[in-house]
Amino acid sequence: MRIKGAVTKGVVVALLLTLAPITAFSAQKITPGSTCKVYNQKVTHQNKVYICIKSGKKLIWNKGVAVVKPTPTPTTILTPTAFTRNIGDKPDEVDGFQLKVVYVVPKDGKDRELDLDGTLQKIITEGNNFLTKEIQRKFPVDSWQGNYDIEFFKSTLTKLELISMRDAHRVLFNEMKIFERKDVNRKMYSFWIDIDSLYNGTACGYSNINDNRHAIAIGPQCSGRSAQFEDNRVTAWVHESLHGIGVEDTNGDGCEFLSHEPCTSLRYKIDPERKFYVGVSTVAGSDILNRRVWSGFTKDTSLVMPCRMLENLEGICTIGENVIGPPRFQWKDFSSAILQDVTDSNPVFVGNGIKSQKPWGANNEYTCSANFVCPSTTLSEDKLGIRKYRWVIDGVIGEIFTILWQR
Ligand SMILES: [Zn+2]
Structure with missing residues (x-):
């Protein structure tokens, strides 16, 4: 950690990582009632899905649920012959917030061309169909010439490196130099990595709350x-x-979608009682219907779209009015806080900061700890692109941070 004018600086805010459990293994022989190792692990064996459940102090395989072939839901305009391999980001056809899928093949991994045979496209569409059915919303998806713009990326990281690291979503974002693209549209990056699992074999996906990046295996x-x-x-x-849009894991019934308990019926529902994160409730961190991320709603400024600080003192905000806090530090106390725009040669006064426990707004994960305070101000910006800022706290000049303003 680099500290300038250390007197007033406090602690760096810790980030919460959430893991999705392994959802299914195949080709493993299962005897119901026999012991298993990983709680909530699911295994498909001879057309049944078995779940590792608790029985007293032991973990055992349950009796299994038959796999039923689902009736396919009619999908969108996917023309199998039209799939192209997209290297780099193609020009955007969707305006504003969108989901961006990146197909990642490790350095020593086989390129299974899952972007070219329609496999990945189907997974996107099926996910959006599920969201539509459950909450009548879907994510806008980055598109290119009538299909999803799934970006292909061959990483310099090996399978073993990607499996064992705990932040592949951030490492890949940086390896691909995505911030430097200075995208005009805000994107949620979904890295689909062709490896067996993440987090040393314990997860099929992970994300930080409110991050614009996550990884799945x-x-x-x-x-x-x-x-x-x-x-x-x-x-x-x-x-x-x-x-990524602010929901924490819930303690709901195992078939509640954000619960990590076993779902024995194997039919997920998204907050069916509307008590965790859909509708009025924000028990699990945010009301997803109030987020400015859904198809047809990305221009609705009455909906919430908080800024996000990334690593390296770089962050992203959506143009319009935003609540701006410090990039990473907290203070014991201060009597004056000034935000300056230092993009050009002379610092320009932007606003006076008030003390806040949620300096980037209520819907940002940045929370000032008890006994600390953080400066916060409201800033309106209508121009796209990079600007640089710094806080001056009690006359002490703070670190410069960059914000990329996007649509
Ligand atoms: Zn989770």
Whole structure:
């Protein structure tokens, strides 16, 4: 940590990482009632899905639920012959917030061309169909010439490196130099990595709350069919995307979509009682219907779209009025706080900061700890692109941070 004028600086805010459990293994022999190792692990064996449940102090395989071939939901305009391999970001056809899927093949991984045979496209569509059915919303998806713009990326990281690291979503974002693209449209990056699992074999996906990036593993261990989904990788990207728009894991019934308890009927519902994160309730962190992220709603400024600080003192905000806080530090106390725009040679006064526990707004994950305060001000910006800012706290000049203003 680099500290300038250390007197007033406090602690760096810790980030909460959430994991999605392994959703399905295949090709493993299961005897109901026999012991298992990973709580909530699901295994498909001879057309039944078994779940590792608690029985007293032991973990055992349950009796299994038959896999039913789902009736396919009619999908969108996908023409199988038209799939192209997209390297780099194609010109955007969707205006404003959108989901961006990146198909990542490790350095030593086989390129299975899942972007060219329609496999990944189906997973996107099935996920959006599930959202539509459950909450009458879907994510806008980056598109190119009539199909989804799924970006292909061959990483310099190996399978082992990607499986063992705990922040592949951030590492890949940086490896691909995505911030430097200075995209005009705000995107949620969904890295679909062709590896067996994440987090040393314990997860099929992870995300930080309110992050614009998450990772899922799309290799064999995390793939399969379920009673509900033709391809259960759907659950991984939708689950992590909901974390990305502010939802925490819930303690709901196991079939509540953001619960990490076993779902024995294998039919997920998104907050069916509307008590965690859909509608009025924000028990699990945010009301997703109030987020400015859904198809047809991305221009509705009455909906919420908080700024997001990334690493390296870089952040993203959507143009319009925003609540701006500090990039990473907290203070014991201060009597004056001034935000300056230092993009050009002379610093320009932007606003006076008030003390706040939620300096980037109520819907941003940045929370000042008890006994600390953070400066916060409201800033309106209508021009796209990069601007640089700094806080001056009690006359002490703080670190410069960059904000990329996007649509
Ligand atoms: Zn989760």
